[in-house]
Amino acid sequence: MGNLLIFSAILADACLHAPMYFFLCNLSIVDLGFSSISTPKLLANLWAKSRTISLGGCMSQVFFYHFLGSTKCLLYTVMAYDRYVAICHPLRYLLIMNRRVCALLAAGTWITSSFHATILTSLTFTLPYCGSNVVDYFFCDIFPVVKLACADTYIIETVTFTSIGVVPTTCFFLILASYVRIVYSILKINSAERRCKAASTCASHLAVVKLFFRPCALVYTQPQLSKVLVTPMQLFGYVVTPMLKLAIYTLRN
Numbered sequence: 001m002g003n004l005l006i007f008s009a010i011l012a013d014a015c016l017h018a019p020m021y022f023f024l025c026n027l028s029i030v031d032l033g034f035s036s037i038s039t040p041k042l043l044a045n046l047w048a049k050s051r052t053i054s055l056g057g058c059m060s061q062v063f064f065y066h067f068l069g070s071t072k073c074l075l076y077t078v079m080a081y082d083r084y085v086a087i088c089h090p091l092r093y094l095l096i097m098n099r100r101v102c103a104l105l106a107a108g109t110w111i112t113s114s115f116h117a118t119i120l121t122s123l124t125f126t127l128p129y130c131g132s133n134v135v136d137y138f139f140c141d142i143f144p145v146v147k148l149a150c151a152d153t154y155i156i157e158t159v160t161f162t163s164i165g166v167v168p169t170t171c172f173f174l175i176l177a178s179y180v181r182i183v184y185s186i187l188k189i190n191s192a193e194r195r196c197k198a199a200s201t202c203a204s205h206l207a208v209v210k211l212f213f214r215p216c217a218l219v220y221t222q223p224q225l226s227k228v229l230v231t232p233m234q235l236f237g238y239v240v241t242p243m244l245k246l247a248i249y250t251l252r253n
Contacts, residue, residue, distance in 0.1 A: 002246035003028040019097040020086070023079045024249060026106050030075065031242045034068045037061055038139035039238060045138065058140040059125055065141060067117035070167055074109035076209050077171040080178040081105075083202050088185045120163060123156045138231065172213060179206070207248050211241045 006028045010016045038061055044050045053061075086093050124142050127149040137144035142160050146153045182202060189195045215237040 002243070002250070003032040006246070006250065007032075019082050019102050020079070022102050023075060023082060023106065026109070027072065027075050027079075030068050030072045031245065033064065034072065035238065035242050037064050037068065037238075042138055053135075053140065058135070058145065059121060061140040062124055062142060062145065063117050063121040065139070066120050066164075067113050070113035070116045071109050072212065073168050073171045074113060075106075076205070076212060077174050078105045078109060079205050080175040080209070083205060084178040084182055086201065087182050087198050116163065116167065120160060123159060127151050127153065127156065138234075168213065175209060204248050208241075208245050211244060212237075215241070 007025055010021045010025045010028075041053065041057075041061075082097060085096050089096060120142060124145055127146060128151050129148055130150040132148055135144050135148070142156070146156055179202070186195050186198050189198060215233040
């Protein structure tokens with residue numbers, strides 16, 4: 001409901017038809033889908049004790065988890081670029097971030113992520129599975145699923161680590177570069193009031209970026225980490241982060 005309210009408010013109010021809110025609209029759609037990948041099934045597991053999932057359902061969870069997760073990561077990077085242009089090139093902001101550029105950037109995040117998720121899902125489910133059919137996790141992700149394969153999983157694990165590592169790492173350094181330049185520009189502003197105003201426009205984005213990258217880095221850089229820690233971090237990313245994000249963006253804006 002929170003994401004739908006943000007989406008509706010941005011569509012209804014002409015004052016919010018700006019690049020920052022256009023990307024926030026895309027982010028709301030992603031969060032709406034991301035929260036729906038495994039949470040309904042998790043609730044069914046806990047309340048109805050229905051602990052089975054079809055092969056198609058399992059494939060869908062793997063695909064949409066990586067599709068929407070990658071889209072979210074790329075959108076954060078695009079939003080960081082938007083803030084960089086707004087603060088470092090304010091007079092040219094609307095010229096640089098015109099409707100065509102915004103549409104191309106948004107479309108690029110969705111299309112790139114779909115290719116990324118398709119490759120990972122295809123590699124995962126072309127492996128032969130002939131043993132146990134019990135996924136030792138609360139949803140279907142690549143590593144819990146490939147443990148059930150009857151073949152060498154070195155290639156899929158290497159590709160997954162490389163792919164999942166490259167996308168967030170590249171995004172993180174691009175976001176970091178944007179904020180280094182933003183901080184440098186803010187420090188050059190003479191007026192303390194203008195400095196605070198410029199910094200405040202980045203506060204919401206910076207807060208949600210921290211919420212996204214911390215669990216992501218922990219889960220995928222430490223695959224042997226105790227499940228006692230990994231599962232709560234995944235649940236935090238699925239359930240708590242989207243709720244906090246709604247509060248951060250709506251209260252700030």
